[in-house]
Amino acid sequence: MDHxxxxxxxxxxxxxxxxxxxxxxxSVLLLATPALAHTGSSAGGFVGGFAHPLFGPDHVxxxxxxxLWGAFLGAPAIWLLPIVFxxxxxxxxxxxILGIPLPGVETAIALSAVVLGTMVALAARPPLWVAAVLVSxxxxxxxxxxxxxxxxxxxxxxxxxxxxxxxxxxHLTGIAVGLLARWPAGRIAVRTAGGAIALAxxxxxxxxx
Amino acid sequence: xxxxxxxxxxxxxxxxxxxxLLALGLLIxxxxxxxxxxxxxxxxxxxxxxxxxxxxxxxxxxxxxVLHATTFASGVSAAIARPLPTLACALLAVxxxxxxxxxxxxxxxxxxxxxxxxxxxxxxxxxxxxxIVTGTNYLTRVREWNWARLGGRILSSWIAASAILVLxxxxxxxxxx
Numbered sequence: 291m292d293h294x295x296x297x298x299x300x301x302x303x304x305x306x307x308x309x310x311x312x313x314x315x316x317s318v319l320l321l322a323t324p325a326l327a328h329t330g331s332s333a334g335g336f337v338g339g340f341a342h343p344l345f346g347p348d349h350v351x352x353x354x355x356x357x358l359w360g361a362f363l364g365a366p367a368i369w370l371l372p373i374v375f376x377x378x379x380x381x382x383x384x385x386x387i388l389g390i391p392l393p394g395v396e397t398a399i400a401l402s403a404v405v406l407g408t409m410v411a412l413a414a415r416p417p418l419w420v421a422a423v424l425v426s427x428x429x430x431x432x433x434x435x436x437x438x439x440x441x442x443x444x445x446x447x448x449x450x451x452x453x454x455x456x457x458x459x460x461h462l463t464g465i466a467v468g469l470l471a472r473w474p475a476g477r478i479a480v481r482t483a484g485g486a487i488a489l490a491x492x493x494x495x496x497x498x499x
Numbered sequence: 500x501x502x503x504x505x506x507x508x509x510x511x512x513x514x515x516x517x518x519x520l521l522a523l524g525l526l527i528x529x530x531x532x533x534x535x536x537x538x539x540x541x542x543x544x545x546x547x548x549x550x551x552x553x554x555x556x557x558x559x560x561x562x563x564x565v566l567h568a569t570t571f572a573s574g575v576s577a578a579i580a581r582p583l584p585t586l587a588c589a590l591l592a593v594x595x596x597x598x599x600x601x602x603x604x605x606x607x608x609x610x611x612x613x614x615x616x617x618x619x620x621x622x623x624x625x626x627x628x629x630x631i632v633t634g635t636n637y638l639t640r641v642r643e644w645n646w647a648r649l650g651g652r653i654l655s656s657w658i659a660a661s662a663i664l665v666l667x668x669x670x671x672x673x674x675x676x
Contacts, residue, residue: 369649369652372653373653373656376659377575377578377656377659377660380659380661380663380664381663383660383663383667384664384666384667387664387667387668387671388670389671437664437667446665446668447515447518447661448514450662450664450665450668451514451657451661453661453664454661454664455657458653
């Protein structure tokens with residue numbers, strides 16, 4: 291019996307795919323330079339809070355990627371992620387507001403675009419808990435960055451509402467676009483978008499953000 | 500604008516109060532009929548106690564922080580969307596009612612106008628909560644409208660996220676308690 295010939299099963303392909311993802315992530319980490327794409331330039335009030343996530347391109351692409359991935363993962367992830375993500379991100383925001391340091395925040399934010407974009411590009415469907423843990427971990431870093439950059443004189447109720455609503459709408463935008471994956475052509479478009487997000491993340495990591 | 504009308508609109512004029520009523524309404528609206536009725540009555544009773552305390556000249560309180568905390572608790576519970584024990588839901592409602600009322604002192608010197616404002620505030624908050632509870636309950640009962648249930652849960656999580664951020668900032672700024 292020939293043991294050298296590996297069966298081309300779905301499991302084998304999945305393992306190889308995950309190895310490729312891990313190798314790509316590791317190489318990107320080794321070459322990484324923080325992009326510091328969060329400029330933190332927004333004033334107080336609802337408009338300031340609403341605008342803040344929209345002016346961080348690394349934040350925008352990662353939030354959209356969460357929505358795109360949720361659409362690929364299907365139920366219950368598609369509705370679980372937009373419910374859980376804001377709460378976990380707020381937890382990260384609280385850590386940032388309280389001044390508790392978190393190492394490598396900007397690198398982690400850029401890395402979130404790489405990883406989440408890659409997941410979309412590969413149409414990866416890991417178990418729900420893996421996706422939830424991965425997204426939640428990145429959510430803490432995104433929240434921390436926003437918490438640290440909160441303008442001191444802001445009307446905090448209006449600002450936080452604007453900030454959370456903008457983040458949530460980015461999610462929903464990603465989900466709406468991700469629903470195109472129901473059709474073959476849309477599936478290609480969504481996966482291409484995921485690839486573009488991953489490349490943007492690499493650019494952020496390399497200092498081109 | 501008369502004191503009564505100003506009071507009636509007061510809960511809708513402050514974003515923190517709107518969020519508190521919305522989160523509590525979304526939570527109560529998901530519950531059974533008995534829990535809904537008891538919780539709404541508990542809110543009205545709590546608001547009445549808080550407004551009476553203001554009428555008797557209660558001083559500075561930490562009502563705003565308590566209100567944000569109840570908003571967070573209500574938002575998280577509504578996002579989880581599991582049935583709550585009647586007692587727990589009613590307790591949350593009564594605390595929210597007292598906090599909202601204590602956070603609504605009338606800005607007037609005349610006793611008559613201040614009384615009308617307080618009555619208006621209590622009525623406005625209670626009616627607003629009743630409308631949100633009824634609307635939420637109607638939307639969640641329609642079996643085909645799964646989007647409405649999910650929308651309510653997503654909105655609740657957004658409100659809870661806002662509330663916890665507000666509490667953290669108030670703590671850091673030394674505005675808490």
